[in-house]
Amino acid sequence: MSEAVDAEYAPLDVITIGRASVDLYGQQIGSRLEDITSFAKSVGGCPANISVGTARLGLRSALLTRVGDEQMGRFIREQLTREGVNVDGLKTDKERLTALVLLSVEDEGVSPMIFYRSDCADMALAPEDIDEAFIASARSIVVTGTHFSRPNSDAAQRKAIRIMKAKGGKVVFDIDYRPNLWGLAGHAEGFERYVKSDRVSAQLKTVLPDCDLIVGTEEEIMIASGADDCLSALKTIRSLSSATIVLKRGAMGCIVYDGPISDDLEDGVVGKGFPIEIYNVLGAGDAFMSGFLRGWLGGEDHATAATWANACGAFAVSRLLCAPEYPTFEELRFFLKNGSRHLALRKDEAINHIHWATTRRRDIPSMMALACDHRVQLEDVAAKAGADPARIQDFKVLAVKAAAKVAAGRDGYGMLIDEKHGRKA
Structure with a gap:
């Protein structure tokens, strides 16, 4: 009999596993990456973003990965600490550098990016980095697709899955498909979303049976299943896993599926999107996941979790950076109650005030x-x-x-x- 994880006594709600990088965002909006002259620095990488996003929404989160023994690695560690993210699982790799990503917003929905990840610290994550007691201290883990692309990081995530399943906790799979991080696209194709690959599909399909929640875009659902259309992909995943499946559809919102998949793609819990200006799509999926986890782990119904997820995604696409721009729970509730007269949420002064006031993490009573x-x-x-x-x-x-x-x-x-x-x- 497995030892169940009790939500009341588990110190952590969620541990995210995988990429942690420093994002350098071009400040000249509408420019090619070649023409960018200045950058803004922030924490990046799917699991790192989710750890911050969930912490801001009130979950007790942690990040499990590696960073370099240099200034960028310390930057990530310090920023996560300021956000209230547990860093007990953040290992320092003395041999490798922290990953970097250069990005620009060239046009609506077009954000060129270059990954500097050759032999980077986070991809060196290995089974010995997975501490059983640490994994068992959480109600859930989030494993991510990119870290199944290397034997060592694949083995590390599968070890974490085994521990979590044995303890009765939840396994969440963010498919997080970046073709060029699987060697399927060139260095300049960091923004490429989908390249069909039987090799990748075969690898990811073996993860599905152990999952309790699977989240991905249409392209990610297809790569995880090996199917060539979304409906067939959903049915293939269902044949392999009883997990709740969340299909992200960008501005159209999302659909949540439990139980059998019918021939009607809309036959699920449909979460409608929010009408906002699309400023930068990068990081929106991580904000979405943060919002969904806040509802799902909090015992809310799928409709509520989907609404929170879509709203968090709306905040992300209406702002420039990733993790620093994600909403707090107070900010989210204000938006859902009052809405905004601005399609560009970053121009809403009332929301910006709440964002500023609720992301000041250090209480200094006197100066x-x-x-x-x-x-x-x-x-x-x-x-x-x-x-x-x-x-x-x-x-x-x-x-x-x-x-x-x-x-x-x-x-x-x-x-x-x-x-x-x-x-x-």
């Missing part, structure tokens, strides 16, 4: 800052004393050291320093 940015005043003092003005910078170094000693590493302390005399400080 003390030592102003040491004086320039003319200290130059006058030096002149009157006949001292070399160059000594002003030495004074400011001493001031910063004194302030740091008083702060002793505690939050709520700061300094105001000028560039002219304070650069050394």
